[in-house]
Structures are given as structure tokens and as C-alpha cells.
Amino acid sequence: MTEADWPLFEVFIRSRSGLEHKHVGSLHAADARMAIEHARDVYTRRQEGVSMWVVRSADIIASDPEEADSLFEPARDKVYRHPTFYAIPDEVKNL
Amino acid sequence: MILAATPAGADGQLQQAHSQYVLRLADTSLVLGQRLAEWIGHAPALEEDLALANVSLDLIGQARLLLTYAGELEGQGRDEDALAFLRDAPEFRNLALAEQPNGDFAHTIVRHWLIDAWQLEIYAGLERGVDTRLAAIAAKAIRETRYHYRFSSGWLVRLGDGTEESHERMQRALADLWRFTPELFTPDELDECMSAAGIAPSLAELAPRWSTRVTEDVRLATLALPAAQPYPWHGKRGVHTEHLGYLLAEMQHLQRTYPGAHW
Numbered sequence: 001m002t003e004a005d006w007p008l009f010e011v012f013i014r015s016r017s018g019l020e021h022k023h024v025g026s027l028h029a030a031d032a033r034m035a036i037e038h039a040r041d042v043y044t045r046r047q048e049g050v051s052m053w054v055v056r057s058a059d060i061i062a063s064d065p066e067e068a069d070s071l072f073e074p075a076r077d078k079v080y081r082h083p084t085f086y087a088i089p090d091e092v093k094n095l
Numbered sequence: 096m097i098l099a100a101t102p103a104g105a106d107g108q109l110q111q112a113h114s115q116y117v118l119r120l121a122d123t124s125l126v127l128g129q130r131l132a133e134w135i136g137h138a139p140a141l142e143e144d145l146a147l148a149n150v151s152l153d154l155i156g157q158a159r160l161l162l163t164y165a166g167e168l169e170g171q172g173r174d175e176d177a178l179a180f181l182r183d184a185p186e187f188r189n190l191a192l193a194e195q196p197n198g199d200f201a202h203t204i205v206r207h208w209l210i211d212a213w214q215l216e217i218y219a220g221l222e223r224g225v226d227t228r229l230a231a232i233a234a235k236a237i238r239e240t241r242y243h244y245r246f247s248s249g250w251l252v253r254l255g256d257g258t259e260e261s262h263e264r265m266q267r268a269l270a271d272l273w274r275f276t277p278e279l280f281t282p283d284e285l286d287e288c289m290s291a292a293g294i295a296p297s298l299a300e301l302a303p304r305w306s307t308r309v310t311e312d313v314r315l316a317t318l319a320l321p322a323a324q325p326y327p328w329h330g331k332r333g334v335h336t337e338h339l340g341y342l343l344a345e346m347q348h349l350q351r352t353y354p355g356a357h358w
Contacts, residue, residue: 006140027142028140028142031253033249034249037146037245037246037249038142038146040242041142041145041146041149042142042145045145045149
């Protein structure tokens with residue numbers, strides 16, 4: 001079986017209502033319908049989810065690892081972007 | 096304790112018929128579940144391997160509930176294990192279609208799809224029946240069956256309307272297995288007795304619904320329905336094809352060799 005026969009799909013599962021879909025893995029399937037069925041059979045056998053997304057892996061646009069330095073390094077010395085410099089009033093309980 | 100639960104006379108006869116009817120449903124699920132489990136480790140792709148194993152486990156789960164119930168109705172103290180592992184082929188009451196060998200993937204899919212479509216109608220009918228326990232089992236099972244049907248009918252269309260080879264294999268599988276389908280909706284005295292008691296749906300009423308569904312699927316799959324054939328199969332009365340004995344030999348081997356073994 002070659003990649004051309006059964007393309008790769010990425011699988012995202014929402015574990016509970018209100019939570020976001022999270023990437024759980026990938027699988028091969030001939031078409032979108034089969035991808036959903038395979039995702040159900042491979043990734044939700046133990047009640048892991050209430051909703052599924054499948055996306056063709058080829059349709060995902062990824063950042064280039066070569067560019068990691070220019071993309072992520074500039075954030076390293078900007079600790080003030082973390083919300084840890086505020087004095088939290090005592091009245092605020094749930095922050 | 097359980098013996099005392101068996102009433103004498105006409106009520107007792109109805110209860111034994113009831114037990115036999117539930118056994119038919121149980122055995123069809125059990126035997127088809129065992130057949131699908133034979134694919135484990137051999138399916139065309141890892142994902143299909145898991146899918147077939149899931150479906151197999153669903154069917155065996157249905158069989159467990161039904162066998163337990165059939166054993167209680169029978170009142171001879173036989174539990175699900177005794178009924179599954181210690182009966183010989185002539186005592187099995189499954190549809191002859193369910194025991195047919197896996198063959199190629201086309202045969203497995205066509206057999207599974209025909210029975211899925213049958214179970215959809217049967218379970219929907221049982222849900223409306225007067226037997227609340229059977230209705231509850233059917234309500235649980237039909238949710239699984241809807242997925243099984245989605246799986247099998249999807250493959251039916253994909254392969255039927257696929258390549259020249261897949262089309263040809265599907266058509267051959269349909270031709271080989273079609274002769275077992277009259278048994279699905281041909282009622283015998285037991286079916287009629289259960290239907291009259293309000294426990295089972297009337298097969299005559301369900302048949303056209305099954306037929307419409309199957310005909311439409313076959314059209315979508317660009318296949319041709321084979322001609323109707325005479326009806327020589329009586330799996331639900333214990334008259335089986337030679338394939339069931341081999342299936343049981345494998346399934347029952349451990350319990351027959353080491354009676355009462357558990358782990």
C-alpha cells in the first residue's frame with residue numbers, strides 16, 4: 001500500500017463539551033468518510049471523545065524548523081509579556 | 096433455584112419457545128462476531144484490523160446479553176459460557192449466512208452488510224415489543240448496529256464502485272452469499288408464535304424494508320442483485336452448512352480441553 005492509495009490524515013479529538021479539539025495522532029484512509037470511521041475505531045475506543053476532526057496531513061501548513069530561531073528566539077527575553085507583574089487585589093479570588 | 100422458575104404446561108412451552116427465539120438472535124451475533132475476530136492480524140490495513148475487532152467485540156457483547164437471557168428463560172441452569180462453549184453445531188440457531196467463511200474482504204463485507212441490514216430491522220422491531228428485557232438489549236445493540244451498517248455499506252459502495260477487480264470480487268461475493276438471504280425473512284412456526292405473542296416483530300412486515308435498503312445500496316455500489324434462489328437453509332432450526340463445525344472447533348477448543356478454565 002502506498003501513500004498515493006491511502007493518504008495520511010491528522011486526527012483531533014474533543015474529549016468533553018467545552019474543551020478544544022486536541023491532536024491525538026494520524027492514520028491512513030481512502031477518503032474523508034473512512035478517515036472519520038478509522039478515527040473513531042482507532043482513537044475513541046475507550047470513550048476518549050465526543051467530537052472528532054480529521055484533516056488531510058497534506059493540507060496542514062507547518063512552520064519551517066530552520067526558521068525556529070527567528071520565529072521563537074525573539075520572545076525569549078521578553079518576560080514582561082507574562083502576566084506576572086500585576087499586583088492582584090485581595091478581593092479577586094479566582095485568578 | 097433456576098429450575099423452579101420454569102412454569103409447567105402451556106406457559107412452559109411458550110417460555111421454551113421464547114428461549115429458543117432469543118438463542119437464534121444470540122447465536123447469529125456470536126457466530127458473526129467469531130468470524131470477524133478471525134480477521135485480527137490479517138486485515139488489509141491496521142485501521143481495518145481495529146475496526147473489525149471493534150465490530151466483533153460489539154457482536155460478542157450482544158451475544159453475551161442474549162445468551163444469558165436465553166439461559167434464564169430455558170431454566171436449566173446454563174449460563175452464557177455453557178451455551179457458547181458447550182453446545183454442538185446442531186444446537187446452534189444462527190442464520191446460515193453468519194457462519195459462511197470470511198473468504199476475501201469482499202465476502203466478509205457482503206455477509207456483514209446483509210446481516211447489519213437485517214439486524215437494523217430486527218432490533219428496531221424488538222425495541223417496540225412487549226418483552227422489556229429484549230427491548231432494552233435491542234435498544235443498546237441497535238446503536239452499535241447503526242455504526243456497523245455505516246461501516247459495511249460504506250465498503251460495499253467503495254469496492255463495488257471501485258476498480259474493475261474490486262467490482263468483480265464484490266459481485267462474486269454477492270452471487271455466492273445471496274442464496275442464504277431467504278432465511279433472513281422466511282418465518283417458521285417459532286417466528287410466528289413469537290410475533291403473535293408480541294415479543295418479536297413480524298418478519299413479513301420487515302422484509303420489504305430490508306429489501307428496499309439492500310436494493311438501494313446495491314444500486315449505489317453499481318452491482319447487480321442475483322436472481323432469487325430456492326430456500327434450502329435452516330440454520331435457525333439447527334441445520335447448518337459444514338462451515339459451522341470448524342468454526343466451533345476453534346472457538347470451543349479451550350473450554351472443551353480444559354473444562355471450566357478461566358483467567
